[in-house]
Amino acid sequence: QQQVKQSPQSLIVQKGGISIINCAYENTAFDYFPWYQQFPGKGPALLIAIRPDVSEKKEGRFTISFNKSAKQFSLHIMDSQPGDSATYFCAASGRGGSTLGRLYFGRGTQLTVWP
Amino acid sequence: SAVISQKPSRDICQRGTSLTIQCQVDSQVTMMFWYRQQPGQSLTLIATANQGSEATYESGFVIDKFPISRPNLTFSTLTVSNMSPEDSSIYLCSVVTGKYYGYTFGSGTRLTVV
Structure with missing residues (x-):
């Protein structure tokens, strides 16, 4: 069972455009929602993360929007650049029970930004 | 955040052979996790x-297939293994x-079995 559902699987955006990747979850025990960026041949690197006590977090061109009631969160990349071309994974983790300390990953979105 | 050398x-x-992968962290940590990422796929714990x-x-x-040590x-x-x-x-x-x-990942070990 996929605990975190991510869409789209692939995304092509023109330079300067906005990239939007969406994720949804079911487990209400989740309380930490990070996004990872992965370049070919590299391990995932933490991009930005949010906790459910806020609805939005912005770091530079990257913004997470969080909707607790809908159990959805999304990554927005403003002014997308060719250097942003990578695979993006959303994930979730929690503090209790089977969610304690482990990350549940979405399937990933391959983003291509055309110059 | 921690720095991981893998x-x-x-x-x-x-x-039929075995490979041991090492993970060294620059600080003491309680929890360590091992993930697998098959080609073009997400990460699986x-x-x-x-x-x-x-x-x-x-x-x-x-455990017989993926023995782990944490000394x-x-x-x-x-x-x-195998x-x-x-x-x-x-x-x-x-x-x-x-x-x-705060989760940190190592850079990964790319394994090809022929």
């Missing part, structure tokens, strides 16, 4: 390795640091 970065192995106790394996992964709070190894081409993947270790579950 070795080897890549290897090509013959089927293999096991959680806590110092002083047996590793906890996820469904579909067994201290800064080091862990994962062995991929390899087959289906084991060709990237293997990653991860640690949790900080008060708010």
Whole structure:
């Protein structure tokens, strides 16, 4: 069972455009929602993360929007650049029970930004 | 955040052999995790390795195939045993640091079994 559902699987955006990747979850025990960026041949690197006590977090061109009631969160990349071309994974983790300390990953979105 | 050194970065192995992957962290951490990332796929948790106790394996992964050691709070190894081409993947270790579950990943070991 996929605990975190991510869409789209692939995304092509023109330079300067906005990239939007969406994720949804079911487990209400989740309380930490990070996004990872992965370049070919590299391990995932933490991009930005949010906790459910806020609805939005912005770091530079990257913004997470969080909707607790809908159990959805999304990554927005403003002014997308060719250097942003990578695979993006959303994930979730929690503090209790089977969610304690482990990350549940979405399937990933391959983003291509055309110059 | 923690810095993880993972070795080897890549290897090509013959089927039926075993490979041990090392993960060294620059600070003491309680929880360490081993993930597998098959080509073009997401990350799947293999096991959680806590110092002083047996590793906890996820469904579909067994100790005989993926034995794990965690001798201290800064080091862990994962062995991929009796390899087959289906084991060709990237293997990653991860640690949790900080008060708010800051997760850090190693750069991964790209394994090809021929």
